[in-house]
Amino acid sequence: MAAQARMRSARVLVVHLGALGTEITKNLVLSGIGSLCIIDDKVVSTQDLETQFFVGKEEVGIKRLAAAAPRIQDMNPRVNLDFVAEDFRNKPDSYFQQFDLIVATDLDSFEITKINNISRKFSLPLFVAGLNGLSGYIFVDLIQFDATDDKLKSSMPTSVGQVSERRDVLTVLDHYNEEQNKTYEQIVTRNIYVPFEKMVREGTLKGKLTKRQLKRLTNAVPLTLALLYGTEGSKHVTSEILKEKAKKMCVQLGLLPENLQQRYIDQFSEQAGLEFAPVAAILGGAVAQDVINILGKKQSPLNNFVVLDGISLDMHIFEL
Incomplete structure (x- = not known):
């Protein structure tokens, strides 16, 4: 009962209503969360029609929130919903202080660092999730x-x-x-927990995995971190640049660079930032379930980085 009461009183912010944001929103609204605010300034595109169930083809070109709001509210009229059709980057830091928890999706590394600095400034739990085609990740910072x-x-x-x-x-x-x-x-x-920037720049698996675990580790782990590390946009990274970044990340993590497979490198460079509905459903479900757990203060949460490999069907959880 106490856990349910905490859920009903919680105020959660979801940043962006893409494929991941849609899955997370669905699960949180159906769970009976007290209040949910979604901030998103994008318009419905034809790509959205392949990964979302809150919008239709007749709504292409209008704001995603305007199209999705009635369908989200219909799922659970008891949830207090707020839709903000603005760019979250234009909001002052103080805006985020009103929430109990933030879930951010579809961000680049600079945006993740920015929102993580804000979440730490106000001691707010933060979940960040992103998709790279057949792979995806979850970063958690509960401080x-x-x-x-x-x-x-x-x-x-x-x-x-x-x-x-x-x-x-x-x-x-x-x-x-x-x-x-x-x-x-x-x-x-x-x-x-450690902040995002420290995890990406200093995180390591040295001494944390057995030799057998290291041997079985999917290439998706160093490649995902390589995409999150650096200045160029991940959606435009070339296979050659990604390979060099991934080699450096392997050294940092304590992995063998020679274990990187070219097919994985090519896949990641081609699919960086792409949204696939089945992968979004898996990651969105994992994020929403962990949010529910920590709002109810039951069960140990994810700590602190998850990588899903849609090819091998592995889903690894690491302390980095």
Whole structure:
């Protein structure tokens, strides 16, 4: 009940109503969130028709929010919705302070850094997600978050102490469930996050994965980070430039540059920034579920970077 009350009182901002924004919005509205604001200044394009279900072909050329608003409201009239047809970059920092959480989609690295600086300025949880054709990513910055999980007690009870570099178990309390005749552990875990710019420039997997895990690691991980690192727009990066950036990222991550496959490099350079509906559905569902979890303060959240590879069907979660 307490978790549901927190959900109903939460005010969330979604930046951009592209393929990802559409999936995230759908899931949050259906979950019964209290208040949702969507900011987007784009108009409906023919490409939108392939990845969205809030707009129709007769609405091509008009503002996406104007087209989508009635259909979003119809999904759950109890949710308080606000539609802002403006460029989020033109809003003063103070505008974002009114929200409890921000979900940003379809941003370049400069825009991610900008909104992350704002979220940290006001201590706001931030989710950022993006698509690269058959691949996609989620970046999470909750700054510091204490999560409560219930776990069936086993012969190996959970210990208080450090779990990883940025995750610590603070308390473990046993409680008995009479109906199930089982004993559970209530575990409080503290998660510490790093900002986007630090993750991209300093994040590493050195000492965090086994040799077998490193060998099986998809090329989508260094290539995704390579697209997020640098000054040129990811939608116009060439295969040659991406390959050089990915090699440097491999060194930073502790991976072997020679394991980069040309087919992956070519795919990423061709599909950077493209939206595919099935990939948007998977990532949008993951983001929305984690938002619901942290608003309810139940279950440990994602910490702090997720990469989905639509070719191998791998979805990796890393502390970077």
